[in-house]
Amino acid sequence: MTLDTTKADDIALVIEEAIVSGELAPGTVLRQEQLSEQFNVSRTPVREALRRLAALGLVSFVPNRGVRVRTIAREELHEAFMVRAELEGLATEVAATKFTPEALAELDAAERRFAGISQQLRALEPGDERRSIMGDWVRGNHAFHDVIYRVAELPLVEQLAKSARRTFSGPAVWAPGDHSIDDLYARNVEQHRAIKQAIAAGSSAGARELAREHVLSSFNLLETILEQVGGPWPANKRSATLRS
Numbered sequence: 001m002t003l004d005t006t007k008a009d010d011i012a013l014v015i016e017e018a019i020v021s022g023e024l025a026p027g028t029v030l031r032q033e034q035l036s037e038q039f040n041v042s043r044t045p046v047r048e049a050l051r052r053l054a055a056l057g058l059v060s061f062v063p064n065r066g067v068r069v070r071t072i073a074r075e076e077l078h079e080a081f082m083v084r085a086e087l088e089g090l091a092t093e094v095a096a097t098k099f100t101p102e103a104l105a106e107l108d109a110a111e112r113r114f115a116g117i118s119q120q121l122r123a124l125e126p127g128d129e130r131r132s133i134m135g136d137w138v139r140g141n142h143a144f145h146d147v148i149y150r151v152a153e154l155p156l157v158e159q160l161a162k163s164a165r166r167t168f169s170g171p172a173v174w175a176p177g178d179h180s181i182d183d184l185y186a187r188n189v190e191q192h193r194a195i196k197q198a199i200a201a202g203s204s205a206g207a208r209e210l211a212r213e214h215v216l217s218s219f220n221l222l223e224t225i226l227e228q229v230g231g232p233w234p235a236n237k238r239s240a241t242l243r244s
Helices: 003-021 032-039 043-055 074-096 101-122 131-152 155-166 179-200 204-229
Strands: 059-062 066-069
Touching: 003 032, 003 043, 032 043, 043 059, 074 131, 074 155, 074 179, 074 204, 101 131, 101 179, 131 155, 131 179, 179 204
Parallel strands: none
Antiparallel strands: 059 066
């Protein structure tokens, strides 16, 4: 492995984290010269990092306009959530038969961390800065599901599910004061707890269905937020500008 390849790996990971956590909003232009200065490298590893991110579907190369953080149509987003729901259900069903007491304790800790972050967000007032804590929310959500993927030991299922998960890349919008959205976020926390309890009880079929419903419910949450905070999608294109 060359030095440039190693640098490209590191740069790609940093940019991916920034996109997924919402620090880089969909539609943001990524300029190679600025990235080269930011990471103190030549443009070669930057170009390679951007190619890798494009292969993951996180950025797109636009002729004569450079590289942009990807935006996505509502229909494509919905399809990605449907695929992820089935894959995550399968992974959860298989994992439920393999959980050790140690892994269950790790899942419990991840569930509690996520619940705590959600509670912090619900306590924010309108206008409060929430970008950094929303990054924590996204990472906390992923951490809970990543415990399940690891225990399931289904690498192809995990790869495909995480690819579908990357389709929605951006900070989740938080709209304090809107009780319908607040209730949906509270339900998200309750669903994590229910999945954990089904796994602890050894109910693999129940855990699978709960995980599937949880992912589909997450799409309803996202759709509600985008329509209430970002305005309705156009009837035909319904392009989701995820500034989630």
